[in-house]
Amino acid sequence: xxxxVLVTGGTGFVGGWAILKLLKQGYKVRTTIRSKDKEQxxxxxxxxxxxxxxxxxxCIADLTNDEGWNEAVEGVDYVFHIASPLSIGxxxxxxxxVVPARDGTLRVLRASVKSGVKxxxxxSSLAAATPDISNQDQQVNETLWTDxxxxxxxxxxxxxxxxxxxxxxxxxxxxxxxELTTILPGAIFGPILSANVPSSIEVIQRIIKGNxxxxxxxxxxxxxxxxxxDLHILAMxxxxxxxxxxxxxxxxxxxxxxAKLLKHELGEVGKNISTRSIPxxxxxxxxxxxxxxxxxxxxxxxxxxxxxxxxxxxxxxKPLPVEETVLDSARKLMEFRVL
Numbered sequence: 166x167x168x169x170v171l172v173t174g175g176t177g178f179v180g181g182w183a184i185l186k187l188l189k190q191g192y193k194v195r196t197t198i199r200s201k202d203k204e205q206x207x208x209x210x211x212x213x214x215x216x217x218x219x220x221x222x223x224c225i226a227d228l229t230n231d232e233g234w235n236e237a238v239e240g241v242d243y244v245f246h247i248a249s250p251l252s253i254g255x256x257x258x259x260x261x262x263v264v265p266a267r268d269g270t271l272r273v274l275r276a277s278v279k280s281g282v283k284x285x286x287x288x289s290s291l292a293a294a295t296p297d298i299s300n301q302d303q304q305v306n307e308t309l310w311t312d313x314x315x316x317x318x319x320x321x322x323x324x325x326x327x328x329x330x331x332x333x334x335x336x337x338x339x340x341x342x343x344e345l346t347t348i349l350p351g352a353i354f355g356p357i358l359s360a361n362v363p364s365s366i367e368v369i370q371r372i373i374k375g376n377x378x379x380x381x382x383x384x385x386x387x388x389x390x391x392x393x394x395d396l397h398i399l400a401m402x403x404x405x406x407x408x409x410x411x412x413x414x415x416x417x418x419x420x421x422x423x424a425k426l427l428k429h430e431l432g433e434v435g436k437n438i439s440t441r442s443i444p445x446x447x448x449x450x451x452x453x454x455x456x457x458x459x460x461x462x463x464x465x466x467x468x469x470x471x472x473x474x475x476x477x478x479x480x481x482x483k484p485l486p487v488e489e490t491v492l493d494s495a496r497k498l499m500e501f502r503v504l
Contacts, residue, residue: 167220169193170401171241171282173273174248175207175223178363179288179353182394183245185214188221190398197226197237197248210359228269234276243401244285246273262324267331274335277343284344284407286397289329291351291386291412291471292322301468307349307410307475317463344407346400350393351386351414351471354490356497369494372424372438373431373504379441381448383464384419386471387491392484399480411476415484418491426488427495434499 170187174180175196184207187194198204204223212218226233228250238244250265270287277285295311295318296302311318311326329347336345353365362370368385393413400406418426421442428438445465452459476482498504 167191167193168242169195169240171224171238171244172196173226173228173237173244173246176203177248178357178365179390179393180245180247181207181210181358182355182390183247183397184221185211185358186391186394186398188215188218193220193222195222195224195237195241197224197233199225199227201225214358228272229265231272234272235279238273238276238280238282241277241280242283244273244277244282245397245401246270246285246287247397249288259320259323262320263327266324266328270328270332271335274332274343274345278336278339278341281341282343284346284401286400287329287332287345287347288393288397289347289349289410290322290325291349291414292318292325293329294349294410294412294471295322295326296469298463298467303470304472305469306472307412319460319463321460346406346408347410348393348396348400349410349412350388352388353390353393354387354494355390355392356493357501357503360501360503362498362503366494366498368420369423369427369491370498370504372420373427373435373495373498375437375439377439378447379439379443380420380424381461381465382419382421382442382445383461383467384417385423386414386417387487388413388415389485389487389490389493392482392490396476396480396482396484399476399482403480406480409475409479411480411482412471412473413476413484414471414473415490416487417470418487423491426491430492431495431499434495434504 170192172180172183184194224237226237250269293311294309298317313323313326396413424438425440428435452462
């Protein structure tokens with residue numbers, strides 16, 4: 166009997182790839198959208214890559230509202246909880262991030278438990294496993310939890326750890342057969358499915374367009390969106406994955422090394438790319454007037470690295486090289502003419 170998977174956030178970058186891969190593997194897919202007009206947007210995107218979308222259906226549900234979630238999970242075997250609520254608050258307002266992230270997650274879990282879903286695979290973040298800035302460990306793994314009281318982390322990171330902790334706490338309190346697995350991705354790169362550029366890919370977009378005087382001395386734990394979805398599917402189908410956390414990182418690249426790779430491989434398109442590093446004080450000065458830069462300052466001087474050995478060994482996960490992911494991201498930006 167064909168299994169049905171609910172994917173929350175069908176209009177998103179990861180959600181779109183999840184829908185596509187699940188349909189290609191023969192699953193029925195239901196996805197949540199915030200409004201009816203988004204339905205055709207998803208269909209138009211997915212139909213560019215797969216002819217038959219008859220196994221795809223939609224349900225209107227918003228993570229900030231109770232309505233629609235019981236209907237969304239009705240008759241569903243598995244849930245990929247990928248969607249994140251949009252925050253309209255500022256980076257200094259903790260509640261504007263924490264409340265929608267935590268409460269949205271709990272809405273999905275309550276409905277899933279009530280409906281008897283077999284397993285929920287929740288997309289968390291490495292933000293929920295961030296060590297103290299002084300940590301120099303090269304093998305940070307899933308046993309580590311971000312300290313939400315750490316003054317060096319921003320409201321976004323706090324919201325991620327609180328939302329994931331709330332999910333585990335809720336599930337421990339239930340007398341239910343529903344299982345939970347969480348996936349903790351780093352920076353999600355990879356080929357876009359449409360001309361809509363997700364925020365994570367804007368990093369590569371800005372570098373190619375011309376990154377001004379140079380690059381801050383920061384780096385990214387990178388995961389390919391295709392590999393991330395594969396890991397969700399492995400975590401869904403492998404019995405031993407129940408109750409586990411898995412880090413999703415293919416490897417680490419400094420921003421300057423990303424710039425060098427793109428400049429070397431993109432030819433004329435990469436001519437405006439700067440491969441110089443800028444001093445830390447330049448980023449810190451810019452952060453005083455620009456919230457986007459402010460979020461990058463805590464990344465300066467970080468020495469710790471993550472390991473995805475658990476996912477590789479337990480689930481047989483085999484992610485692509487990070488260089489391939491970066492270049493595929495860039496080539497799709499070129500193909501969609503969004504540079």
